[in-house]
Amino acid sequence: MKSEDSKGNEIENDFKPLEITSSRTAEAPGPNVGAECCSLDGRTKQAGAEEHEEAGEEAKSSYVPTAISLSLLLAGILLDYLDTPWFTGYVRLIVYGIAYVLVGWRVVWHAIKSIRSSFFNEFFLMSIATMGAFYIGQFAEGVAVMLFYVIGEHFQEAAVLRSRRSIKALIDNRPDEVRLVTENGIASVKAKTVQVGDVVQVKAGEKVALDGELLTDRSSFNTAALTGESKPDTKMKGETVLAGMINLDRVIELRVTSGYENSALSKILQLVEEAGSRKAKTQQLITRLAKVYTPVVFFLAVSLTFIPYFFVEGYDFNQWLYRALVFLVISCPCALVISIPLGYFGGIGAASRNGILFKGANFLDLMTQVDTVVMDKTGTLTEGVFQVQRVEALLEDKTWFLSAVAAIERASTHPIAKAIAAEAASSLRHTARKVEEISGHGLKGEVDGRQLLVGNGKLLEKYGVLYDPSVKDIVETIVLVAVDGSYAGYITIADKIKEDAPLAVKKMRELGVKRLVMLSGDKDTIVQQVAGELQLDQAYGGLLPQDKVSHVEELKAEGRTVAFVGDGINDAPVITLADVGMAMGGLGSDAAIETADVVIQTDNPARIATAIDIGKKIKQVVWQNITMAFAVKAIVLILGAGGLATLWEAVFADVGVAFLAILNAVRIQRMKFK
Structure with missing residues (x-):
């Protein structure tokens, strides 16, 4: 099915969409990192936040047959090498056959089920290639192709689960129970049962489970899980305390203002989960390309099997079939359709750890194209x-x-x-x-x-x-x-002026932003003074919301890719209009989360540059994977057609490159950004 995101980009997805609360996206797919790729366990790929642990255990249980298959393969290769007399005929077929079935039955079953919707897919190609290897007596190679293919799947599953768990562990380890203040004293109850207006008690050192209004005079909180900032934040009586913050000072009481499922933290988790499903243009391009080039290579493999009959003396069917099988194995686009979504998902996770929420991989791509950043003054560049x-x-x-x-x-x-x-x-x-x-x-x-x-x-x-x-x-x-x-x-x-505002301007210029503009409703003399201190290119004061819209429309008419950064409430029309709308300090604002494409959870303007830097580095990793995959596949395809490459080289060209691409994508998690 196809749908469109809030910027009009086409989203293509094979799974049933899930409802999203964002007003900007009426319908979008659920999380399905690598959904188009060769997934043996759709449940693992589509698992939501509440299913991660179950999916992880199920993935681990599938390692057992893989390990047995690997043992049988190694034993078979050893017995073949030793030229053992009894390891021939049906005995040899049974050993390799068991090794094949243990890892291959799911692939073959998926190939059968998917024939109606898509004849040329990874499952079909792998099934034909490995069964063909068995037909010509290359049992070990047939098992190896399927086995290493499945091992690559395990690495992919582990990488996806690791990314999801790192995000979940970072921001969603709220206590399941809270201490409810009642007329009869303190009662321990499930956090999900607490109603808006109830009063809860939080001890020093404990993590807050629900959003609430502070009833105690004051207390300090560690907000790192939400904002990425390690510096404690002191809250005074009447101020809002959010779920996920850690109470540092004293026993406090909160009047609950949002239910468990409607807290700011729950919304963050939902955004991160849903973000993986909104594809970047690079992902859409590779998905469409894979659907074209896979059947092309398949027909080339068929041609490679039969056409030489008319031109080659001493034509050997098995020899040319073997070369065709190499073609089929290499044609699987796993390295692309696995590693690219994983790279973007890793980028979304890395951004969330830096206090930045991207609503989709498409906005990671758009950030790399931004050449003009337009900012509000109050609350964005000033305190x-x-x-x-x-x-x-x-x-x-x-x-x-x-x-x-x-x-x-x-x-x-x-x-x-x-x-x-x-x-x-x-x-x-x-x-x-x-x-x-x-x-x-x-x-x-x-x-x-x-x-x-x-x-x-x-x-x-x-x-x-x-x-x-x-x-x-x-x-x-x-x-x-x-x-x-x-x-x-x-x-x-x-x-x-915020302390890091000058640093933000410097970093954005280093990252290639050509024009920095400030729009404000404040009086023009003050706006010009702030702009002069920060060395911005243009600044306009005394503006109404519609005036800001006009200025952004003019910039877009010049062919510029514009990111607008505001508070997400008064600036909602401009945030919606911009190519990338960013809400500054919108953690507790429903309007900010609903309207913006990117939510910066802190009030630090330097995070604008961080968002751009993350987008650029993710794109570098993605194109590294694309280049590596196509280069290796092209080389092995040529060698395979000339009979210089075996199925072992084909395994490396497919599964090996996929494995390297996954490792390269996982590297995103450890990157440092500006």
Whole structure:
């Protein structure tokens, strides 16, 4: 069947689709890494998160017949080498026959079942090639082809399970039981039975099982499983704590805000599982190519068997059939259809360990083509919270100045007032009296018997206080202060640039991003200042959501491949429009997870560069595998046609190359990214 992803890319899949909650993908296939390849155990390939352990045990049980078959093959080869008198005729056939059946029966059975849907597939080719080897008396080679083919399958299964388990172990080892706070005390209950609104207790050192609101005053949490960050994150009362975080400080209580299956962690797991099914264009290309070149090689093998009859003197049917069998074995595209999906799945796993969630392998490919990155300012390149930037006091006692202003500002709930109060929190030792708010202007009050005016220029002008007019040219938000009727200084407030924002810009340029653009709804002077500090190519301020859409449309009209990075809520229209929509810090945001193609779980803009780097390195590995597979197969095909290659070389060209490609794909798990 075929469907389309959110970017219009065709998805081709042989299995029944599973429903996905994402609003951007109405229908998409379930996880089926390597589904088109020669899978002997479809259940292992399609196993969901809850079936991994069962699938792993079932895969291990299939190793026993493989081991017995290998022992019989080695024993048979040894007896042939020693020219043992009794190891002939039916005895020899029975030994090799048992070795063949132990590993080959599933392949032959799949070949029979798949005749209706696809005559030319791996199962059919392997069955014909090995049975042909038995027909011409090459028993050992026939068994070897099937045996090493199955061993290659075992390596593939182990690699897929290893990738899945590494992800699962990383982010989904939540406790099955939680301590529920009830009127009668603490009760241990199953986490899945806890309802939204219930209160649960989490001890120090324990992993949080459910999303919730912190009821305790404060505590620190290890968020590495969710964000990839090892630095503890301190949460205050009323803030959200997510499943998967580890409580570090003290016994805490949480009011549950999401059920077990709807937690942020469950959504992450679901995204990782489903991501493997959304194919990159490289995967789609190889799948289509394999469906064409496999029957072509099959008919070439048939031609190689019979056409020489008309041109070669002393034509030997068995000799030319043997060469054709070499052709058939080599034609199996296992190295491609196994290693390529595995490479992309490994990339998705590596990204998740770096705090980045790709919704599909197709977005890994798209990241390699991105030449323009457009970013929102607030929450993406800046912290998104007001902070005091500068304190300029004309008074001799500058500490008193800040403390006195903060005492006045404590009476206000305005974000600017909160920022000043927070800045002076450690030195706040004064109490304000007679505080009065002048609407649209600021505050006035009394501290230590001195009269203070704290606000904008209009406030000071209202009370006839003269101040330096040059302060009007200051870019940041400014708070003017007068003490006892005289101008006493000012405090500037601004949104702080994130620590790793300059590093993010540097890395993106190193990775080949040609244009960096910032779009923001903030005032243009502030936007231009931030853009100048970060050395961005373009910046536009004072924009509405529709204005951002217009700018991205213009960039796309220029033929650019655009990635947009925003908060996933206000920027949802632009995220949807971009070639790659990225949600920054969207871990707990349903809108971010629903809308974005790539979710960066932390607030670190440097992860944008990491996402690009992961995409580029995955593509390198994939094309390495493609080049190696085609090169080796081409060489052995030519040698086989000339009678210079045996089935043993064919085994290497097929299973051996597949094994090397799998090892190369698994290498992704240990790569380091920018």
